[in-house]
Amino acid sequence: MGAPDLLRHLCGAGFTVALAEGGGIRVAPSASLTDAHRQAIRDHRAELLSLLATWPDADPDRWCWPHSEAMNGAELELYAKRVQQFTRCGIRADAAEAMADRLVIRDRDQDDRRACLECASYRPGRCGNYRAARLGANEVGREMAAMLQRCPGFQLTR
Numbered sequence: 001m002g003a004p005d006l007l008r009h010l011c012g013a014g015f016t017v018a019l020a021e022g023g024g025i026r027v028a029p030s031a032s033l034t035d036a037h038r039q040a041i042r043d044h045r046a047e048l049l050s051l052l053a054t055w056p057d058a059d060p061d062r063w064c065w066p067h068s069e070a071m072n073g074a075e076l077e078l079y080a081k082r083v084q085q086f087t088r089c090g091i092r093a094d095a096a097e098a099m100a101d102r103l104v105i106r107d108r109d110q111d112d113r114r115a116c117l118e119c120a121s122y123r124p125g126r127c128g129n130y131r132a133a134r135l136g137a138n139e140v141g142r143e144m145a146a147m148l149q150r151c152p153g154f155q156l157t158r
């Protein structure tokens with residue numbers, strides 16, 4: 001796959017790809033990139049940089065983060081997905097929105113901590129992977145579910 005195909009593939013998969021300040025390549029949401037994506041971006045870095053520099057429509061979010069505080073398209077999409085996911089877990093809509101807002105900031109800060117609410121093993125009030133998480137029991141309270149942490153059992157919900 002050449003750089004144009006890679007760019008189309010990433011955009012089609014919901015990523016925003018743009019030139020970063022300082023001359024790099026910005027892909028958002030970076031947390032959703034697979035190892036294969038990262039390798040392909042590294043392999044085509046020079047070609048991607050020149051393509052992005054000559055493709056003015058490549059970044060429809062040019063007025064959004066990181067150029068301003070406004071959420072860009074990828075952030076908005078992820079925000080909506082998270083609000084839905086958290087409300088399905090029994091979180092009130094306003095609290096789900098506040099949590100999703102916190103996670104936008106977390107992602108922008110490239111903070112690698114995650115919350116149980118984002119984990120594939122989380123069910124309301126309990127963890128389905130508590131042994132890998134090194135917990136003594138499967139109960140997970142509301143406060144813990146929203147706490148940012150580095151859990152060895154974490155698996156991102158798809």
Ligand code: SF4
Nearest residue numbers: 116119127133151153
């Ligand atoms: S595996 Fe870890 S992050 Fe996932 S629900 Fe259990 S305690 Fe939370």
